[in-house]
Amino acid sequence: MENAMQGEQYAPTGRTVPTRAPQRASYDKDVVHAILDEGWVCHLGFVRGNAPVVLPTIYARVGERLYLHGSTGSRPMRAAGAVGGEEPGMPVCVTVTHVDGVVLARSAFHHSVNYRSVVVHGTAHQVTDPQERRMALDALVDHVVPGRSAQSRPANKKELAATAVVRVDLTEVSAKIRTGGVNDEPEDLDLPHWAGVLPLRKGYEAPLPDEGLADGTELPPHITAVLT
Amino acid sequence: MENAMQGEQYAPTGRTVPTRAPQRASYDKDVVHAILDEGWVCHLGFVRGNAPVVLPTIYARVGERLYLHGSTGSRPMRAAGAVGGEEPGMPVCVTVTHVDGVVLARSAFHHSVNYRSVVVHGTAHQVTDPQERRMALDALVDHVVPGRSAQSRPANKKELAATAVVRVDLTEVSAKIRTGGVNDEPEDLDLPHWAGVLPLRKGYEAPLPDEGLADGTELPPHITAVLT
Numbered sequence: 408m409e410n411a412m413q414g415e416q417y418a419p420t421g422r423t424v425p426t427r428a429p430q431r432a433s434y435d436k437d438v439v440h441a442i443l444d445e446g447w448v449c450h451l452g453f454v455r456g457n458a459p460v461v462l463p464t465i466y467a468r469v470g471e472r473l474y475l476h477g478s479t480g481s482r483p484m485r486a487a488g489a490v491g492g493e494e495p496g497m498p499v500c501v502t503v504t505h506v507d508g509v510v511l512a513r514s515a516f517h518h519s520v521n522y523r524s525v526v527v528h529g530t531a532h533q534v535t536d537p538q539e540r541r542m543a544l545d546a547l548v549d550h551v552v553p554g555r556s557a558q559s560r561p562a563n564k565k566e567l568a569a570t571a572v573v574r575v576d577l578t579e580v581s582a583k584i585r586t587g588g589v590n591d592e593p594e595d596l597d598l599p600h601w602a603g604v605l606p607l608r609k610g611y612e613a614p615l616p617d618e619g620l621a622d623g624t625e626l627p628p629h630i631t632a633v634l635t
Numbered sequence: 636m637e638n639a640m641q642g643e644q645y646a647p648t649g650r651t652v653p654t655r656a657p658q659r660a661s662y663d664k665d666v667v668h669a670i671l672d673e674g675w676v677c678h679l680g681f682v683r684g685n686a687p688v689v690l691p692t693i694y695a696r697v698g699e700r701l702y703l704h705g706s707t708g709s710r711p712m713r714a715a716g717a718v719g720g721e722e723p724g725m726p727v728c729v730t731v732t733h734v735d736g737v738v739l740a741r742s743a744f745h746h747s748v749n750y751r752s753v754v755v756h757g758t759a760h761q762v763t764d765p766q767e768r769r770m771a772l773d774a775l776v777d778h779v780v781p782g783r784s785a786q787s788r789p790a791n792k793k794e795l796a797a798t799a800v801v802r803v804d805l806t807e808v809s810a811k812i813r814t815g816g817v818n819d820e821p822e823d824l825d826l827p828h829w830a831g832v833l834p835l836r837k838g839y840e841a842p843l844p845d846e847g848l849a850d851g852t853e854l855p856p857h858i859t860a861v862l863t
Contacts, residue, residue, distance in 0.1 A: 422683075422686075422688075426708055426709060426710055427706050427708050427709055448732065448734050448748070448750075450678035450680075450689050450691075450730060450732070451689075452678075452680040452687035452688065452689035452728075453687050454682050454685065454686070454687050455650075457682065457726065458650075458682070458726040458728070458756065459680035459681050459682050459687050459688075459689075459726060459727060459728045460650075460680065460687075460728050460754075460756075461678050461679075461680035461687075461689050461728040461729070461730040461754065462730065462752075462754065463678075463730065463732040463734075463750065463752050465748065478655050480654055480655050481654060481655055482654055498685065498686040498687060499687060500680070500686070500687040500688050500689040501689070502678060502689040502690065502691065504676065504678070504691040506676050506691075508843075509779055509780065509839075511780065511783065511787075511858070512787065513787060513788055514787060514788040514790070514794075515772065515773075515776050515784055515787045515788060515789055515790050516788075516790045516791075516794040516798070518776055518779075518783075518787070520676070520693065522676075522691065524690075524691050526688075526689065526690065528686065528688075544743065545743075548743050548746055551737055551746070552737065552739065552833075555739065555743075555746075556743055558828055558829070559739075559740065559741060559742060559743045559746070559828050560741055560742040560743060560823055560826055560828065561743055562742070562743050562744045563744075566742075566744040570744070588843070588845055588846070589845045589847075591845075591847075595788055596847050598788055600786055600787050600788070601786070601844070601848065601852060601854060601855050601858060602844070602845040602847070602848060603842050603843050603844040603845045603848070604842065604843040605780075605839045605840075605842050605843075605858070605861070605862075606839065606840040606841075606842075606843060607838075607839060607840070608836045608837060608838050608839060608840055609836060610835075610836050611737075611833045611834065611835060611836060612833075612834040612835070612836055613834075614831050614832065614833050614834075615736075615816070615831050615832040615833075615834065616829070616830070616831040617816055617817045617819075617830040617831045617832075618816070619817075619819075619824050619830070620829065620830060620831070624829060626829060627829050630739070630829060630833070633833070634833075
C-alpha cells in the first residue's frame with residue numbers, strides 16, 4: 408500500500424483493520440467515496456436487546472456524512488432517537504457491498520468473489536434542522552438518479568413530518584476490495600477444471616413507464632443518463 | 636395474506652413482525668427459501684463490544700439451515716466459537732436482499748425500491764462434524780454455481796483445517812417484498828414528471844477464462860447453465 412500519490416486517508420482503528428487479507432483493505436477517502444457513491448442500498452446494522460439486526464435501506468453520501476431515512480414509526484429510526492426527546496444516538500454499522508464477479512478456481516478452496524465493500528462504524532444521530540433534512544432527502548433521491556429531486560414534487564409538510572432522517576459521520580471507515588483473476592496453487596494448474604471469472608451484469612433494463620403517463624411522454628435526460 | 640393455498644409458515648415473533656408495511660411481510664417457507672436460494676451473498680450482523688458489525692459473506696441454504704464459512708482467523712468465526720473450546724454460539728442476524736428495481740414516482744416521497752429481502756434472527760453455531768463440514772462446503776460452492784463442487788478439486792486437509800463453518804437454523808425468519816409500480820397520490824397524477832420503474836439488470840456478463848487454461852478449453856455445461 409506504499410504509494411507516493413496516496414490521497415487523504417481515514418485513520419485505521421482496531422475495528423477497521425482486518426484480521427485477514429489486510430492487503431485488500433483501504434482507508435483512502437477517494438476509494439471509499441467511490442464505492443459509496445456507486446451504490447445506494449446499504450445494510451444497516453444496529454443492536455436491539457443484545458442481538459444484532461441488519462436491514463437493507465437507502466443511503467446517500469454528502470461530504471463526510473451518510474444520510475439514511477425511514478418512517479418515523481420504524482424501529483431503527485425510533486432507536487436512533489429520530490422521534491422526539493433527548494438524542495443519545497445509536498451505534499450503527501453501515502455496510503455497502505458491490506459484488507462484481509464470481510472467481511471459479513480449479514480448487515474448491517480458492518473459489519472467491521470479486522467485490523468492493525465499505526464498512527462504516529459510527530453513531531446514527533437524528534437530523535432535526537429543517538434545511539439539513541430537506542438537503543438530505545434531496546440527496547437520497549439524487550443519489551439513486553442524479554437530478555431526480557428537481558424532477559419530482561417535493562415533500563409536503565405531512566410527508567416531511569412522517570419521515571425521519573439520520574446522519575452517520577464518516578470517521579471510522581474502511582474499504583475492502585478483491586479484484587482480478589484466479590489464485591490457484593501451482594500444483595493445481597494442470598487440473599482439467601475450467602477456471603476464470605464470471606463478471607456480474609450491472610445497470611438497468613429498459614424502463615417500465617407508469618400506465619398513467621400522458622401519451623407520448625418521453626424519457627427525460629436525467630433518466631436516460633443512468634441507463635447507459 | 637389470507638390464502639387457502641398458503642404453504643408452511645415460520646411462526647412470527649416480536650422481531651419478525653414489522654412495525655410498518657406489514658402487508659409486505661411474508662413468513663411462507665417457500666417464499667423465504669426462493670429468496671435465499673436466488674442469492675449467495677448475505678450481510679452477516681453480529682455484536683462486538685456492544686456495537687453492531689455487518690460484513691458481507693457467502694451463504695448456502697440446506698433445508699432449514701444456513702451455512703456460512705470463513706477463515707478460522709476471522710472475527711465472526713472466532714466469535715461464533717468456531718475455533719476450539721466451549722461453544723455458546725453467537726447471536727447473529729443474516730440478511731439477504733435482492734434489489735429488483737427503482738420506483739420513480741411523481742412525488743419525491745413516493746419514490747421507492749422494488750426488493751425482496753429475508754432477515755434471519757438466530758444463533759451461529761460452529762460445525763465440527765467432518766461430514767457436515769464437507770457437505771456445507773460443497774453446498775457453499777454449489778449455491779453459487781450448481782454442480783461446481785464436483786467440477787473442482789476438493790479441499791485437502793490443510794485447507795479444511797483453515798476453514799471454519801457455522802450454521803444458523805431457520806426458525807425466526809421473515810421475508811419482505813415490494814413489487815409492482817408507482818403509488819402516487821391521486822392529486823399528483825397530472826404532474827408532468829416521468830414516473831415508472833427502472834428494473835435492475837441481473838445475471839452474468841461473458842466469462843473471463845483464466846489465462847492458464849489449456850488452448851481450446853470449452854465452457855462446461857455447469858457454467859453455461861448459469862449464464863442464461
